[in-house]
Amino acid sequence: CNYFETNNVSLFNNGTLALQIGLEGMGIAGEVITTPFTFVATTHALYWNKIRPVFVDIEPNYYTLDPEKVEAAITPWTTAILPVHVFGHPCNVQALADIARRYNLRLIYDAAHAFGVRIENKSIAHFGDMSMFSFHATKLYHSLEGGMLTFQDSGLKDILDYLKNFGFKNEMEVVMPGTNAKMNEMQALMGSMILGYLDKLIEKRRKITEIYREVNENECCYSLANYLFETLLIILNCREDWERNAFNRGR
Template sequence: MTPRELLAAIPPVSPPLTLVQEQWPTPVTQPFMPPLAEYMPYLQTIWANRWLTNSGPFHQELERALEQHLGVPHLSLISNGTTALWIALQALRIGGEVITTPFSFVATAHALRLVGATPVFVDIDEADCNLSPQGIEAAITERTTAILPVHCFGHPCDVKAIGEVADIHDLKVIYDAAHAFGVQADGSSILCHGDLSTVSFHATKVFSTIEGGAIISPDARTKAKIDRLRNFGFVGDMTLAGASINGKLNELQAAFGLLQLRYIDDIIARRAAISARYHSALAEMAGIMPFHAIGATTLNHAYFPVRVTEEYAVSSDTLCRELQSVGIMARRYFHPLICDMPGYRDLPSARQALPVARRIARQILCLPIHANLSDEQVDRAVGILARA
């Protein structure tokens, strides 16, 4: 049997999601693990093929399946999200100064450093924690070559305004869409904006290939360049176009991704239900401010961040410790800011006021959300907030 025929013969599991009713501690996020029995036929096929990496059949299948599922033109699988960012920056020959956000995981800035570019930190918007288009425009100099925004917590940036700024100043735009798998704005994938977008498929993300990521390209020529860059720079088997790295995804991870894709609609639906339960319970709680979708946006509910304001009885840091002390592993994503970390705090842009980013970093707290979380666990976390 071919891999496709073998997979088609596997019966679906009902119900599609089995919730873990009680866990101790309650993690802030957790990968969805499909039934092991459903993974075994993939492994048997890999063992029979003896094709472990280098664009095997499951790798090719997952690229096509993700392009169709996400509604994107061209997708290249990469070994992880940070490598995807590095390759995207290399593909566009980015150097000089790049405007980016201080409110992100440090990999965003690391990728710039790894290609020899200098991060220029700009303040964020209050409503969505994303780069301020006005701040971007004010920070542009003759050394600026690109903009690297992040769709923070999976909430879309103002892609129209950022695109207009980039067009006026002839700048490249690479979106760090690590959190934005399946997110749509105005009926289409947020991943289709900018010159390139990168996604993370890490185990902590909504869709996972254990480790992994992807780059979304606008055309076949750009995809071919990215595919060369993820394979040491080779064109075909023997011709070397230039020096690059090994950024390929292997067959075991691609197979895991294909199995995850079967469940992704149920995974996101469960996350949406958890988000709605939190919103309902926290709506009247003074000093706790959840984030809301802006405009015609379809979210993936990758995170459930709240702001703990001065109206609340204790600080975000204190509340986080109280939750963790009873096994509810809330996290303060993203505190501290990248610009306050060693290696970045000496940059000129790190010494700016950045008032919104610093205020949100002080207030931010992410509550547990993942497909395995039970309603009882959600209610328990809310109960701690209500009693704090």
């Protein structure tokens, strides 16, 4: 909670179920505008909630959802926008927020790659109505497996906690249908341990990124202002030229 500067947090056993339950808890239905440039779990979470995904194109520089394309895709059945912060680089959060506000849509971010990202010294968790973070072992920050939701409406906390724990309100009372999506103790322990090393991990990746940046000049797609160094995206016009250039530089 302190890391994200919010008390509105719910932990899960993986990011996919976190997003699926988050959509259910918010009552999202109809059509949701999203991106095809993502892991399949983003779309699967919509599918399991019987929501129709509407795919729009991405921006050419950072591969995040293009706000102009989003606005053009809105229909009377659109209820939400589900953008993805790709490879640790955030979406155009201000433009997407403006669109959501104008059309009275919910804004839910797939932030699986964005743990630790900040915009203007504010945690990425503060943007949109809800954000889903993945703690899979392949992520910069992980708990072997796990997920988390952050949200602006504190009233969602109880609903999400019921949904991820079989609908239990207490040891004797079940108030709604639910499932088993709780983070377990081993996941929580691993996550707590790695959190203490997170700044060192980010700095290590930053140095590696700068080496690639030096070798590849302008082929690395990221902005230092907001980039987390989660995953480095390199656009190659010719793989053979890149390999030859890297070899000649001794990297």
